Structures are given as C-alpha cells and as structure tokens.
Amino acid sequence: xxxxxxxxxxxxxxxxxxxxxxxxxxxxxxxxxxxxxxxxxxxxxxxxxxxxxxxxxxxxxxxxxxxxxxxxxxxxxxxxxxxxxxxxxxxxxxxxxxxxxxxxxxxxxx
Amino acid sequence: xxxxxxxxxxxxxxxxxxxxxxxxxxxxxxxxxxxxxxxxxxxxxxxxxxxxxxxxxxxxxxxxxxxxxxxxxxxxxxxxxxxxxxxxxxxxxxxxxxxxxxxxxxxxxxxxxx
Numbered sequence: 001x002x003x004x005x006x007x008x009x010x011x012x013x014x015x016x017x018x019x020x021x022x023x024x025x026x027x028x029x030x031x032x033x034x035x036x037x038x039x040x041x042x043x044x045x046x047x048x049x050x051x052x053x054x055x056x057x058x059x060x061x062x063x064x065x066x067x068x069x070x071x072x073x074x075x076x077x078x079x080x081x082x083x084x085x086x087x088x089x090x091x092x093x094x095x096x097x098x099x100x101x102x103x104x105x106x107x108x109x110x
Numbered sequence: 111x112x113x114x115x116x117x118x119x120x121x122x123x124x125x126x127x128x129x130x131x132x133x134x135x136x137x138x139x140x141x142x143x144x145x146x147x148x149x150x151x152x153x154x155x156x157x158x159x160x161x162x163x164x165x166x167x168x169x170x171x172x173x174x175x176x177x178x179x180x181x182x183x184x185x186x187x188x189x190x191x192x193x194x195x196x197x198x199x200x201x202x203x204x205x206x207x208x209x210x211x212x213x214x215x216x217x218x219x220x221x222x223x224x
Contacts, residue, residue, distance in 0.1 A: 034212050043201060043215040044153070088153065096141050096160060096205065098213060102152035 003027060004101035006089055012107045019076040021104050023089030026070065030091040033065055033072045034098065038086045048074060079108045112136075114216035116202050122222045128190040131219045134183055135204030143213060144177055144187050145201040153201070159185065192223045 005024045013019045021035075032051050036044035050056045050063040050072065062075040076083055086103040115134040123129050135142045143158040157167040159179045167177070174193070179185040189196055199220050203213035
C-alpha cells in the first residue's frame with residue numbers, strides 16, 4: 001500500500017464549479033497535512049496546510065481533515081481555468097520530512 | 111528573498127558521467143531536502159539535512175548517489191556514474207524548523223542521461 005493515495009485523474013470540472021480533490025494516507029502518526037499545486041514544468045507551491053480535524057478555509061480553498069478515516073480533501077470553489085494543475089497531497093509526522101502522493105491532475109474547462 | 115536557488119536548470123549528460131546538482135536554500139532555513147520527481151513514482155524524498163547534518167538518507171537509491179551540505183547556504187547532490195534511469199527532475203526544498211509550515215521548493219534541475 002502506498003503511503004499516500006491520490007486519484008491521478010484527470011479530474012475535469014467546468015469553470016465556476018466546485019473541484020473536490022481527495023487523498024488518503026496510511027500513517028496514523030501523521031500530524032500535519034499539506035496541499036501543493038504544481039503547474040506543468042514548474043515546482044510545487046504550497047497552497048494549504050491543516051493539522052486539526054475539521055475544515056480550514058482560505059479564500060476559494062477549503063481543506064478538510066478526518067484523522068479517524070485517514071482522509072484529507074481539498075475543495076476549490078468557483079474553479080477557474082488558472083486552477084488547472086496537478087495537486088499534490090503530503091503529510092508530515094514527528095520528523096521534518098514530508099511524504100507526497102503522486103498527485104491529481106485537475107482540468108478546469110472554460 | 112530570492113527563494114531556493116538550484117543549478118543548473120537543465121543537464122544533459124552521457125551515461126557513466128558524473129553529475130553534480132547544486133542548491134542554495136533560503137537564508138535562515140535550517141532544513142534542506144532533495145527530492146526526485148518522475149511520472150511513474152511522483153516526488154520521492156532522497157535525503158534531508160537539519161542544521162547541515164544528514165538526518166535521513168534512506169531514500170537515496172544506491173551508492174551512486176551522494177549528497178553533502180558543507181555549510182548552511184549550500185548543498186550538492188552527486189550522481190557517479192550516471193545511468194539513463196536517473197533521468198528525472200530533481201528538486202531541492204528548504205524549511206524553517208518543524209515541518210508545520212511546509213517547504214519552499216526550488217525551480218528544479220531536469221536531468222537527462224543518454
């Protein structure tokens with residue numbers, strides 16, 4: 001079993017819709033969870049992090065964490081074509097290192 | 111702040127040659143990470159340093175790979191000898207303290223071994 005599981009996609013949504021990206025992880029000791037966005041040919045950039053169960057909102061982005069189910073998600077409201085990218089889920093434990101999933105490709109159709 | 115600086119941006123080399131990738135972390139960051147990204151395997155952590163000391167090198171694929179951090183502002187990842195299967199994008203990232211704040215990635219080095 002991979003440490004972080006993500007559907008590779010592509011996930012296609014129309015402009016203005018809500019995009020829902022999901023991630024499951026295997027390490028119950030995980031303490032912090034991150035969503036990175038990576039445009040084609042570019043480096044990953046941090047867009048959200050969450051430590052506690054529940055929701056965390058930042059603008060059009062909402063991260064949701066359920067530690068009991070080992071599940072974290074990212075909702076993007078009012079999706080824009082500029083949101084088209086690969087979204088990487090990652091978790092961190094007691095050490096400094098982050099373990100990444102392979103990412104979900106999101107395509108927002110104008 | 112100039113961010114994490116990696117060089118070169120692109121490297122094409124012949125099989126068997128030595129390759130050295132370079133990284134300058136963000137000033138003040140005390141943790142540095144080397145990742146490799148391929149389509150098949152995604153982002154894989156190769157090694158990370160804390161306060162210039164290697165903490166976890168369990169991701170280094172084999173003895174052909176080595177990494178050093180002689181001071182707080184510079185790190186190298188060396189592959190000797192290089193093989194075609196080493197072709198990937200290599201990212202360096204840095205962070206301040208614990209992982210809670212996430213990493214800042216450099217622009218990456220695209221390595222092609224022919």
